[in-house]
Amino acid sequence: MTASCLSVAITGMNAVPDNPGAGLAVARCLREAHGQEIRIVGLGYDALDPGLHRREYCDSVHLLSYPGSGAQALLARLLEIHEAEPIDLLLPCLDSELPLLVGLVPDLAERGVRTYLPSAEQLAMRAKDRLAELAREAGVAMPETLAIAQADFFRAAEREEWRYPLVVKGVFHDARIARNRDEAEQAFRAIAAEWGLPVLVQRRIVGEECNLAGIGDGRGALLGEVMMKKRAVTGRGKAWAGISIHDEALSDIARRLVAALKWRGPIEIEMIRDSQGEYQLIEINPRFPAWIYLSQGVGRNLPDLLLALALDRPPPPLAPPAPGLLFIRYAEETLVPLAAFERLMIEGQLLGDTSSK
Amino acid sequence: MEPQQPSHHRQTVALPDPATLKRLALSDSGFVFDPVSGNSFTANGSGLSILRLLQGGNTLDQVVASLGAEFEVTPSLAERDVIEFISQLRSAFK
C-alpha cells in the first residue's frame, strides 16, 4: 500500500451478529479485489462496531456523528476526516444515513470526495412508506402496508381485516413479526422508540425469502445482479445461511423496479416467493446487503463494480450467473487491546500507522 | 472576593475509598479504566486532576488547595464542584 493509493471510506461497520451492517463485507470485497493497492477507511458510529477492529480490512477507522445530529454535523466530521487522510470514494452502507448523505453529495464532490448514490427523490420513492406506489407503477405485487402513528391501531386491527401474524416495521430498520395484539403493541413501541414514527404494518406473506443485489446505473439499467435465497434465518429473521440462485422472473422484476426508479448506486431488493410462486416485494434497500460477499464468490464483485462506476474506470468482468454457492454466517471474537479501545474512545479514530495491527 | 475558608464541614464529606481509587488506571488522555469492574470512563482535565489528587491520599482541603494552584477557581466553587464530583465517584467505583 502506498500513500497515494486509492482510498475508499466505508460506513456500516456494525457487523453485529444478530443484525449486521454491510460495511465489513463491502471492505472485504474490495480488499480481495485490490489487496494492499487500496486504502480502506472504516467509518463507524460506535467504538464497539465490530468491523472497525478488523484491521486486515480497515487501514484506519473514524467515528462519525449520528445522523440524528444533522447533515451539517456529519459534513463537518467527514471533511475533518478527509483533511486528515484524503478520501477518494465514500461508500455508505446504512439506510439511516443516506437521506443526509445524498444531500451532501455536491459538498463532498467539491472537496474531491466521490460518491455513487441515488438522488433524494429516488431515495424517497423506495422509502418504506412510499413503496406501494412504486410497486404499482412497476407492476410488482406487494403485501398491503399501512403507516401508523399510534399503537391504538392494533385495538381495531382485526375489525379492519388485519389478521395476525402481521409484520411491524420501522421506517429505516427493524421488522418484527407480531402474533397477537400484545406483541404488535410491544413491537410498535420498541420500533417507534428507536426509529421514530411512522411505524409500518404489513400483511405477512408466507413463502421463501429471495433477495437480489445489484447496481443501478442512473439511466434505468440494472448491472451485475446477484440473487440469493435465505436457507436459514436467525431469531430476528436475518440471514444465517443462504445460497446463490438464478431466476429470470426475479431478475425481470428487479429490472422493472430499477428502471422505474432510474436508480443510481447499490440496491438490494427483498422479495418473498409466495405459495403460488409469485414474487411479492417486501423492501428496497438503498445500499449493499450484509451478504454482499457472496457477490465476490460468484464472480460478480459488486463493490468493485461500484468503485469502477464511481471513478469512471473500466468495469471489472462479470461472471455468468452461478447458482449453488452457499454462504454460512458465523460469529467469532476479535481481540482488541485496551490501548486501541482507549484511542477510539478518546480520539474517535485509529490511524493506520499507529494501529495495533 | 469569596472567603478563603468556606466550610467547616469538610471532614464530614465521605471521600471514596482510597484503595478503590488506587486500583484505577488513569491515562493522560483522560481514559479511566477500572480493572475490577471492567468499566471504562472519560474524564476531563479537572476531573483527572481530582482523581490523581484523591489517589494520592489528599484530603478535601488539600484537593481544593491544589486545584486552586492549578486552575483559576475560587475555593468555594472548587469545593462545590469537588463535592459533586466525589458523589459521582462513589457511585462509579465501588
Add this chain to the structure above:
Amino acid sequence: MNARKPWIKPVLTAHKPGGMNKFGPARPQLHQAAFDGAALEPLLAQFGSPLFVVSEKRLRENARQLRRAFSTRWPKVRHGWSYKTHGMGAVCNALHQEGAWAEVVSELEYRKARALGVPGSRIIFNGPWKPDAILEQAMAEGAAIHLDHLDELYAAEAIARRLGRKVPVGLRLNFDTGYSEPWSRFGFNLETGAAMDAVRRIGASEWLQLNGLHSHIGTFVLDVRAYAQQARIMAGFMDAAEREIDCRIDYLDIGGGFASRNALQGIYLPPDQVVPGFDQYAEAITEALTEATRARSGQGKPLPVLVLETGRAVVDDAEVLLTRVVGGKHLPDGRRAAILDAGVNLLFTAYWYNHDVRPLRANAGMAEETVLFGPLCMNIDQLRASVMLPPLQVGEALCISPVGAYNNTQWLQFIHARPAVVMIMQDGRIETIRTAESLASLSGPECLPAELQTPFPEPSAR
C-alpha cells in the same frame, strides 16, 4: 509561577453501550450569541431572565414565503393568522400588515381581533364553541363562520332569522385522508354522510347560504400527500354540494398543520431532513387542486379561493426563549442536570419537542448528556430529557429555539410571573411587546371579602 488554567467543572463520563462515540451527538454550532442580528446577552441584562425574543423580520419573511409559495401556483390565496398559535397584538398586527386575516377560535380571540382593528369581514371564526352573542356579532359583521356541529347550525339559523337576512356560512368537515390520523371530533364527518346532511339542511334553510368548506387534518403533518388528498376530497365535496343544493362554494379552507423546523419527539431524523418547505406543501396541494377542479374550470365556474390557516410554520422560528442556569447537580443515575429559570410554565411545547438549546457563549468544556429542569416544584418540569451540553456554571445563559408557536398562548402563571416579551423590530430597535408580569398581575383581579382581609387578625381586632 505558571499561569493557572481556566476552570471547567470536572466531568467523568461512563462508556456505555450504544453511546461509545465522542463525535456521535456532535453539533456544528454549539453556541448562539445573537438572534436576527441582536446580541442576546445585553437583552438579558436589560430585560431580565427569562426573556422571550421575537424577530419581526423573520415573522414577516415567513409570511411572505408562505404567500409566495401558494400564490405563484393558485390564483386566489388567503392566509388566516391563527391567533391561538401566537395571539400577541404586535405579532398579529405584523402579520395583518402582511395581508393575513385573523383566524380565531373563541369569543375572546374574536374580541381581541376586533380590538386590534381587524374588521369582522376579515375574520375566520372556527372552533367548537361560539356563544350566541359573539356568533351574532360575527354574523352581523360578515365574518367567515365555520359551523362545527348541528346545534351550531340551528343557532346560526336562528340568529340569521333575527338579523332578518340570509347569512353565508361555511361547514367544517372531517374525513380520512389515509395519510394522517383523522381528527373526527371537529366538524361534520364526510364518510358517514353527516356532512352532506348538513349541506342539505342549509340548502333547505331560508336564512343560511353555504359558501365555504373548511377542514383541518392535523398538526405537524410531515407528509405532503396528506394535504394533496385533503384538497382532492374537499374539491370533490364542493362539486357534490353544488350539485345537491343551490349554492356556490367561494373558498376551500384547508386549515393549518404545516410542520415547523422543530424536532418533534419520536422522529429519528433531524427537522432539516423531514420537514417539508412551503414550496413542497404548496406544490402538492395546488397540483391536486388543479387536477380536481379541471372539470369545474371547463364549465366556466370560478376557482375557489384557497385559504390557509398556517400558524406554527410561520411563527415558530421567529421567537427564542432566553434563560439562565440557576443550579446544577448530578442525578443518582449519573446524568448531569441543570436547573433553569424557565420551565414548562413558559415552554409548554417541551412536552412534544426536543428544542434546540445552546449556551450564549462559546464553552470549551466536554459536552455531556444533560437533563434540563425548570424552576417549578413539579416533577414534570423538564425542558429536555437529554441534550449534549458543556458543563454549565450558575448564571450561564441559554437560548432555546424555536419557541414561537403556542408557548405565548399556553404559558402558565404557575408559581412564577410570566416574563417580558420583546421584539427585534425590522430596523433593529428593541421594543417590549408584553411587559413582565408582577404580583399585581396575579393579585389584581382578586377580591378579599371583609373578614378575609388579613391573614393573622389580632384577637383584639375582632
